[in-house]
Amino acid sequence: xxxxxxxxxxxxxxxxxxxxxxxxxxxxxxxxxxxxxxxxxxxxxxxxxxxxxxxxxxxxxxxxxxxxxxxxxxxxxxxxxxxxxxxxxxxxxxxxxxxxxxxxxxxxxxxxxxxxxxxxxxxxxxxxxxxxxxxxxxxxxxxxxxxxxxxxxxxxxxxxxxxxxxxxxxxxxxxxxxxxxxxxxxxxxxxxxxxxxxxxxxxxxxxxxxxxxxxxxxxxxxxxxxxxxxxxxxxxxxxxxxxxxxxxxxxxxxxxxxxxxxxxxxxxxxxxxxxxxxxxxxxxxxxxxxxxxxxxxxxxxxxxxxxxxxxx
Ligand code: PSU
Ligand code: MN
Numbered sequence: 187x188x189x190x191x192x193x194x195x196x197x198x199x200x201x202x203x204x205x206x207x208x209x210x211x212x213x214x215x216x217x218x219x220x221x222x223x224x225x226x227x228x229x230x231x232x233x234x235x236x237x238x239x240x241x242x243x244x245x246x247x248x249x250x251x252x253x254x255x256x257x258x259x260x261x262x263x264x265x266x267x268x269x270x271x272x273x274x275x276x277x278x279x280x281x282x283x284x285x286x287x288x289x290x291x292x293x294x295x296x297x298x299x300x301x302x303x304x305x306x307x308x309x310x311x312x313x314x315x316x317x318x319x320x321x322x323x324x325x326x327x328x329x330x331x332x333x334x335x336x337x338x339x340x341x342x343x344x345x346x347x348x349x350x351x352x353x354x355x356x357x358x359x360x361x362x363x364x365x366x367x368x369x370x371x372x373x374x375x376x377x378x379x380x381x382x383x384x385x386x387x388x389x390x391x392x393x394x395x396x397x398x399x400x401x402x403x404x405x406x407x408x409x410x411x412x413x414x415x416x417x418x419x420x421x422x423x424x425x426x427x428x429x430x431x432x433x434x435x436x437x438x439x440x441x442x443x444x445x446x447x448x449x450x451x452x453x454x455x456x457x458x459x460x461x462x463x464x465x466x467x468x469x470x471x472x473x474x475x476x477x478x479x480x481x482x483x484x485x486x487x488x489x490x491x492x493x494x495x496x497x498x
Contacts, residue, residue: 196288199308200261203249207309210497212246212490215260215305215313215343218270220479222295223278223457224316225472226464231271233476237314237483238267244487249310251301253279256291260308270295278453280333299337302345302416311404311493312344314486316479317351317381318418319456320359323442328451331362338416339366344404344493346419346486348478349379349386353438353459356386363418369403370418373485379422382429382463382474390420397485397492404493421485427477429470437466 199207206213221234234250241248250262252270259266270276277294279287281303287294296304298315305313319332332354338345350359360378363370371392372378380386394400400419407417441462450458463471 195257197258197260197304197307200249200259200263203247203261203308203310206247210494212244212487212494213249213310213312214241214244214246214483214486214490215301215310216241216248216250216483217298217301217313217315218250218252218295219278219297220316221271222273222276224460225475226461227272229472231268233479234267234271237479240480240483241314241487244484244491246487246490249305249308251296251304252294253284253287253296254293256288256293258284258288258296258304260304260310269293278457280453281337282333297332297334298345299333302334302337302341302343306341306343311342312346312486312490314346314479314483316347316475316482317349318345318347318359320350320354320356321362322455323353323355325355325358330451330455332456335359335362335366335368338363338368338418340414341416342407342414344400344417344419344486344489346373346421346482346489348381348423348482349420350381351456351460352381352383352386352434353441353456353463356380356388360388367413367415368418369407369415370420371400371403373400373419373421375420375422377422379420379478381478382423382434382471383431384422384425384428394419397488398496400489401492401496405496419485419489421482423474423478423481427474429467429474433467433470437463437471440466
């Protein structure tokens, strides 16, 4: 039985991350569902290690987040990272799963919703991922909207991502972000990125040119007060590293049809579609996904650095 007060040992921040936060040094949160459920083994562990290294190269401290044996870990050691990448049957935990996992001593990787929550609770302001979850195609009948959106509407965090996953209904997702009051800006682009693709073909109203500008928006959010919503910095995969758009559209149509045929729903749908794309594109979607995540992680490191030097 756990006899702790709220948030005490349920959330454990590593020594390195705690020290960085205490001294105002830059920290970048990284999620783990992309590692456990979004990427194939054994590449996933290499990627997890590489992303932490990219954060360090940008002068920030990585805080990879997961729940292990009921403890939400903010900052993982090498053994923990390996568990996340290799443990069979590891759960995928959204925000709503955190209390259940904590109370029952379960382990799982955290999605954007759970990671954003835990990062903000730990005092981390900048977070990098690949593509956000959002409103699924077929939402009018399935009601499937990722919990990522609700969490970003109520959490003061900056998420650097390559837009939302292109397996989703992207216009509906952008509409939900507008309705829920989440700030969205393109990073050096006027087009909302398309995850595997440089552009989703949809416009984005605001454009940021530098990490310093992103940090200025974050300061303005704090200065304004009001609901604690997020800032989404939508950073496109470079055009020369994107997935071929024609191949993307063709394999995605096949993936959606297969999911429909096999009755895949709920938490399983995103990993199913991502995996189908990897196989259906002969690994090309994986390379585009990784290029996007790497770019986002580097930019998040630079934004965290600009944010902490502005605060100093
Ligand atoms: N970005 C990626 N790959 C992923 C994800 C993000 O490049 O696998 C994960 C994130 O953890 C995100 C989740 O929160 O997919 C969305 O899942 P769902 O649609 O079930 O909310
Ligand atoms: Mn869902």
